[in-house]
Amino acid sequence: MSNTTITCLLQSQNYTCLISDGKHQTFADEPASLGGVDKGFTPNALLAASLASCTTITMKMYVDRKGWPIQNLSVKIEEKMFGEKLHLHRKIQFNSNLDSAQISRILKIADKCPVHKTLSPTVHITTELMD
Numbered sequence: 001m002s003n004t005t006i007t008c009l010l011q012s013q014n015y016t017c018l019i020s021d022g023k024h025q026t027f028a029d030e031p032a033s034l035g036g037v038d039k040g041f042t043p044n045a046l047l048a049a050s051l052a053s054c055t056t057i058t059m060k061m062y063v064d065r066k067g068w069p070i071q072n073l074s075v076k077i078e079e080k081m082f083g084e085k086l087h088l089h090r091k092i093q094f095n096s097n098l099d100s101a102q103i104s105r106i107l108k109i110a111d112k113c114p115v116h117k118t119l120s121p122t123v124h125i126t127t128e129l130m131d
Contacts, residue, residue, distance in 0.1 A: 004021050006019060007019070007020050007021075013029075013039065014035050015030045015034075016028075016036065016037055016039045026040060028041055030042060044079055044086065047086075047088075047119075048077040051113075051115045051116060051119065052090070053075075054115035055090060055092070055110045055116065056073060058112060062106065062109045068096065068106075070094045071095045072095045074093050075110075076130075077089070082124075085123075086123045087126070088126075089125075089126050090110070090127045091127075092127060092129055093130040103129065107129060111125075
């Protein structure tokens with residue numbers, strides 16, 4: 001993994017932040033109901049997006065190494081708060097002709113993504129395979 005520096009620059013509109021790694025940019029903000037202008041992802045949505053993208057990439061790298069064909073791989077994260085505790089429910093979907101042991105292995109690999117490992121001590125993450 002490479003070292004990356006992320007910069008968040010507060011913009012002129014309440015909570016809108018320009019996030020950059022020097023090559024790429026995106027915005028974070030809060031919805032209007034919380035005083036933002038809804039110009040970008042909320043911080044929790046960025047966290048969920050990190051988990052979704054890391055899970056997808058980790059699974060894709062694994063099946064590529066194994067030579068297992070899968071198509072239409074997608075990961076959906078549903079974010080819920082239970083009091084002060086963040087719960088991320090991950091739904092994984094893909095098309096394949098893999099057997100149940102291979103599918104089970106792919107789901108175990110989903111938990112090996114670096115973002116999952118970082119979050120799992122404090123954030124409750126569940127995983128579901130969708131048809």
